[in-house]
Amino acid sequence: MIDVAAITEAVYGGDVVRSLLFAAAEQPENRVVRVAMASAEPGKGGQLHHHPETDEIYFIIAGEARLHLNGEQFDLVPDNCVRIPRGSTHRIASVGTERLRYLAFHVGAADNDRPVAHVQAPATAATTDATTAAATGSADRAPADAAAPKAR
Secondary structure, eight states: OEEGGGOOOEEETTEEEOOOOOOOTTOTTEEEEEEEEEEEOTTOBOOSEEOSSEEEEEEEEESOEEEEETTEEEEEOTTEEEEEOTTOOEEEEEOSSSOEEEEEEEEEETTOOSOOOOEEOOOOHHHHOTTHHHHHTOOOSOOOGGGSOOOO
């Protein structure tokens, strides 16, 4: 995960540009397949799922989120950006007092002209309650760099 506020790519006449996505040298055939603006009310969120053909990148705009990723939990706040590798089981939920708003980018093969595939996973008690970790004080760390986009 990267803290976007800490990355200043360039300043142009007062405009600050922060780059969120870069073509990966090891996957030059990839492109952004879809960008979605998403939101969730406090205590709500999506279902546990994975994307077999695309990576997903979340950029948090407002609110507080809990990301469930491959059995681990991570808290996200505005200006956090995280990459979820294809095939990774994940779920995002709003855990703050205001509506969670975020951008979801899907990155996949440049020749992919199909809709983004969402494969639902069986729900478990740990992933259906958005407030479980908040109540116990756990899940206060960010995802490892392996799941984060490279900053330039």
